[in-house]
Every structure is written in structure tokens, then in C-alpha cells.
């Protein structure tokens with residue numbers, strides 16, 4: 001085995017400090033296919049070529065049926081891009097996605113067909129002036145005919161579907177995996193049932209007919225497939241653009257962080273509710289727009305067009321293309337849609353002809369277009385067996401380390417004085433002695449059923465100090481951290497941070513007050529790069545919303561650039577251990593480097609109080625002492641640190657005060673040297689007999 005590469009599940013303590021971990025090579029089997037696209041010029045060129053081909057396609061084919069099929073493929077590509085936000089980016093398995101497709105479709109259908117025609121009154125006059133309705137007279141009776149423009153309805157349908165996306169998403173937010181899938185499946189069933197039974201609004205199973213076709217500068221699209229095709233590719237181009245921009249923004253990082261590790265995402269300041277709802281809402285908005293486009297093209301809408309098989313088909317498109325991969329899902333959608341509309345028809349004719357030639361009635365009459373779901377199932381199985389990451393994987397390219405980087409001597413700051421950060425903690429960071437304690441915990445009690453994990457614990461962390469918490473396994477140290485950071489609810493007591501109660505706040509709110517943490521069992525975002533992981537730590541300090549993420553407002557660009565500088569500044573604390581790896585995904589890192597990334601991520605949030613849960617676990621002695629120096633350096637800059645640590649030489653080196661927990665109670669506290677000699681502490685750690693001999 002290559003000793004320089006620590007596998008993702010490497011056991012602590014076996015890192016070779018003199019060599020840097022090598023980069024995980026991408027699978028060679030597919031490298032020839034993707035390698036050319038590593039070059040930005042090739043990528044840009046391919047996109048331009050694709051755009052030119054897409055524009056020229058109707059001229060090249062000249063066949064209305066082909067153009068029509070390509071228009072349908074565009075609708076499905078829009079749907080796949082929307083579902084990709086929910087499932088691919090945010091990791092929320094939605095099996096009822098076609099519901100939002102239906103909502104967008106019916107919104108346009110109802111507002112442009114003759115389905116509802118209320119009596120005409122003065123109320124409708126302003127709407128008529130805006131061109132949204134027309135007065136029609138039937139049998140001497142004045143009625144309202146809705147004539148909302150397709151171009152207006154396209155964004156409005158997006159908004160309506162987004163509203164329902166948020167409405168449906170809200171109650172399901174606590175659920176994940178199978179449970180979320182089942183609930184969304186239910187929603188997906190409800191919408192077509194409502195459409196089937198609310199006959200007054202939807203015309204029931206017979207569906208809406210006579211849906212208006214779009215008009216552009218008095219040119220009526222009618223049944224000509226070509227204009228629909230161009231609208232379709234325009235919509236898809238915009239959605240590709242929006243998806244790509246979102247993925248590369250603060251919002252995309254937050255979604256992917258939630259997908260990779262929800263607990264860590266919350267602890268890094270991501271408001272889980274808001275970002276999951278945003279994913280649901282935006283995904284639904286894409287579906288709503290696709291629905292409007294689709295029924296405008298077909299000029300009819302029936303409940304059967306939006307059932308469960310459609311949701312599954314869109315999901316298969318996303319999986320086939322590559323979960324989280326923008327271009328992948330477009331390819332998946334186009335491939336499956338064309339397979340359905342072209343290939344299965346042709347295949348049916350070939351099989352029928354073959355059946356005729358061998359006089360086999362079964363083969364002569366088989367219709368493979370009816371077996372599309374079976375064929376989708378087979379495709380899924382094949383993908384799961386041979387290419388789980390999809391046709392165009394979303395996984396980032398690993399920037400390979402150069403030979404020099406691979407073999408460079410590790411240069412780290414081993415002296416506390418070398419740790420310099422320009423802005424850690426922000427304003428009011430250096431604390432006056434005697435000021436309000438940074439953290440004051442009073443009578444904190446935490447129970448897990450009958451087990452009392454913390455019992456009336458009182459702890460004070462003075463501002464600008466380093467306080468270590470030690471204690472045997474199961475003594476309640478991690479529970480203390482989890483309670484401070486809002487991951488575990490306390491039964492009684494209070495936790496004051498700079499004099500303000502934080503008990504009861506969510507973990508993201510606690511981060512925003514200025515408390516950041518690391519985890520005992522390293523919780524990094526495994527599909528993100530080192531730099532992106534650290535950037536997620538900065539999430540709460542950045543402001544960009546979806547609009548500025550998509551349109552890259554100057555403010556957003558400045559914010560991101562400053563964020564990237566900040567990431568580099570933090571990574572520099574660890575010398576060349578992290579710097580050459582900023583572009584690598586964290587799964588390829590050694591155990592010790594992953595700990596360093598986690599500390600960097602916490603520092604990125606500019607905390608006032610840093611909670612480190614066994615930061616040196618998995619590091620050898622020299623690395624542990626190196627980290628101790630780095631913590632001392634941060635402390636010298638004014639950072640207050642609360643650290644859980646088993647290695648007493650590290651504790652002695654950095655802690656102003658040591659708190660000992662045992663069986664959920666505070667045993668003692670004091671300077672490290674005193675605590676080390678305390679008999680109760682020796683007993684708790686070593687047992688009574690052993691303590692007597694110590």
C-alpha cells in the first residue's frame with residue numbers, strides 16, 4: 001500500500017508526517033472521456049458548439065415530429081434540472097415531484113382555456129384593460145374569458161409552484177431518506193387526485209382542452225413545433241445557467257453541506273429549514289415553468305400526465321445523468337425522452353417485423369413503447385451496477401499535486417507567534433480582563449431517558465482564556481459541547497454566552513452569536529473540496545441570496561472574493577499541509593489533515609469562542625504539539641478556546657484552566673498541574689487501586 005495515502009477510514013495515529021498524501025487518481029477507465037473537458041477553453045468551446053447545434057437542429061432535421069420530440073425533451077430537461085436542485089444538490093429524496101409540474105401546467109391551462117368563465121361585471125374591467133381577460137357574450141350572457149399571456153404565466157407559474165413547494169416542503173423538513181420519500185410520494189399522488197376530482201376547476205379526468213397557444217409579436221405558435229422548440233431550449237439554457245450559478249454560490253455550498261452532513265451544516269450556521277425550503281421552492285418553480293411550457297405546447301392537460309410514473313421518470317433522468325451534475329441531468333433527460341419517443345417506436349417496428357418473419361404472434365404484436373417503465377427500471381439497475389455516479393458525474397476534478405508538492409518537506413508554523421490572522425473574531429474581539437465571562441454555564445442538567453449525562457454542571461470560561469475539559473469516556477464531555485451548540489436539549493440550567501442566554505437557540509443561531517465547534521468524529525462535507533468546506537464555515541457571514549447568486553451582483557462577487565482570501569489566510573495557519581490541497585475533495589485527505597480542515601472551517605466563521613472536541617485525536621505526538629502551538633497562537637490573537645482533550649501534555653501546554661468531568665458531574669477544576677495531581681482525578685481516570693500507586 002502507498003504509505004503516503006491515508007484511506008478515508010484510516011485509523012488515527014498512523015500518519016507519515018514526512019510525506020504528503022497523494023491525490024486520489026480519478027478512475028482511469030473513464031479518464032479519456034472527461035480529460036479534455038478539464039481545459040476551460042474546451043468546455044467553453046463545447047458549450048458554444050452545443051448551442052449552435054441546438055439552434056440549427058430544426059433546420060438540420062426539417063422533420064416536425066423530431067422537432068416536437070426535442071421540444072418535449074426540453075420540458076423534461078427543465079424538470080430534471082429542478083429535481084436536481086432538490087435531490088442532487090440538497091439530498092432530499094422527492095418522489096412526488098410531478099405534482100409541481102401539474103400545478104404549473106394547470107395554472108396556465110385554467111387561466112387560458114374556457115374552463116372557468118365567471119359572469120362579467122365591473123370588477124373585471126381593469127383586468128380587461130391589462131389584457132388578462134376578455135368580455136365574451138354567449139346567448140345574450142356576458143362572461144369572462146381568461147387570456148393571460150404565456151410569457152406572463154411562465155414566471156407566475158414558477159411562483160405558484162414554488163409557493164406549493166414551500167407549503168408541501170414545510171411539514172416534511174424533519175424527515176430524511178425513506179420517510180421523506182414516502183411523504184413526498186403522498187403529495188405527488190394528492191395533486192393528480194385533486195385534478196381528477198375538482199371537475200369545476202380542472203374538468204376532471206377529461207382534462208382541460210383548448211388551452212391557448214403562445215403568441216409572440218402577433219405571431220401565433222399554433223401547432224407548429226419549431227417555435228415551441230426554441231422556447232424550450234431558451235428555458236433550459238436559462239435553467240442551466242441558474243443551476244450552475246447557484247451551485248457555485250453560498251447557496252449551493254449550503255445545499256451540498258446539508259446533503260453531506262446535516263448536523264455539521266447546522267453547526268456551521270446554515271439555517272436548515274430555510275435552505276431546504278429554498279431547494280423545495282426553487283425545484284418546484286422550475287417544474288412549474290416546465291408545466292406551463294408543456295401544456296402550452298400540447299394545448300391540453302389531463303391528470304394522467306402528472307402521475308407517479310412521471311415523478312419516477314424524472315428521477316431516473318437525474319440518476320442516469322448524475323445526481324448533482326447540471327449537464328449530466330440535461331443529458332439524462334434528453335437521452336430518456338428521445339429513447340421513449342424515437343427509439344422505442346423504431347425498436348417496436350423492428351421487433352414486430354422480426355416476429356412477422358418468424359411467424360411469432362407475440363413478437364408481431366408487442367408494443368415496447370408501453371414497456372417504457374420496465375426499460376427505465378433496467379437502465380437504473382445497469383447504472384447502479386456499473387456507473388453509480390451517472391453519465392456525467394458531479395464529482396469535482398481533483399487538482400493533482402505536482403511532484404514538488406508531493407515531496408515537499410512539511411513546513412508548518414510550529415511557533416505560536418507565527419499564527420497571524422487579519423480579522424479573526426471581528427470587532428470587540430480582544431477582551432478586557434474582568435469583563436463578562438465568555439461562557440457561563442449554571443446548573444446544566446441533561447438527561448437521555450433515565451441516564452443523567454450531565455448533572456447540575458457549573459462552568460465558567462473567562463474571555464480570552466483556554467479552558468480544557470477532561471474526563472473518562474462517557475463522563476459527558478461531548479454532551480456538554482452538544483448542549484452548548486444546540487444539538488442536544490438541556491433539561492435544566494442556563495448557558496450564558498457573553499451574558500446572553502443561548503439555551504434553546506438552534507445550532508445555526510448559536511454559531512451566529514460567535515460559537516464554532518469541531519466534532520469528535522470529524523464531520524466534514526465529504527463531496528466538497530477543502531476550500532469549499534472552509535468556505536461553508538463562512539456561510540453565516542456572507543449575505544448573497546438566490547438572485548445575486550444567479551446574476552452575480554458586484555456585491556456578491558466582492559463578498560466571494562473576500563471569502564476566498566479569508567480561506568487562504570486560515571489555511572496558511574497549517575503551512576503547506578492544507579495549502580496545496582485546497583482544490584481537493586476532503587475524502588482523499590489524511591485523518592490529521594481532515595482534523596485541520598475541520599478546525600479551519602470553524603475558524604472561518606470568525607468565532608469568539610472555539611470549541612474543539614479532541615482535536616489531536618489521530619495525530620502523532622509531534623503533530624499534536626504542533627497543533628497545540630497553533631491553538632496557542634490563536635489564543636494569543638484573542639480567541640477564547642474550550643477544548644476537550646485526552647492528551648495531558650497538550651492540555652498542560654495550552655490550558656489556563658482544566659475542568660474534570662466524571663459521570664456527568666464536575667469533579668474539580670484548576671490549573672493543569674494541580675488537576676494532574678488531584679487524587680479524585682487519578683481515581684476517576686485510573687481507578688482507586690491504580691491511583692494509590694500513581
Ligand SMILES: Nc1ncnc2c1ncn2[C@@H]1O[C@H](COP(=O)(O)OP(=O)(O)OP(=O)(O)O)[C@@H](O)[C@H]1O
Nearest residue numbers: 448451453471472473474475476477478479480520
Ligand atoms: N444521544 C444520546 N442518547 C442516549 N445517550 C447518550 C446520547 N449521547 C450521549 N449519551 C450517553 O451520555 C453519556 C455521556 O456521553 P458523552 O458522549 O457526552 O461522553 P464523553 O465524555 O464525551 O465520552 P467519550 O470521551 O467517550 O466521547 C454516555 O453514557 C453516553 O452513552
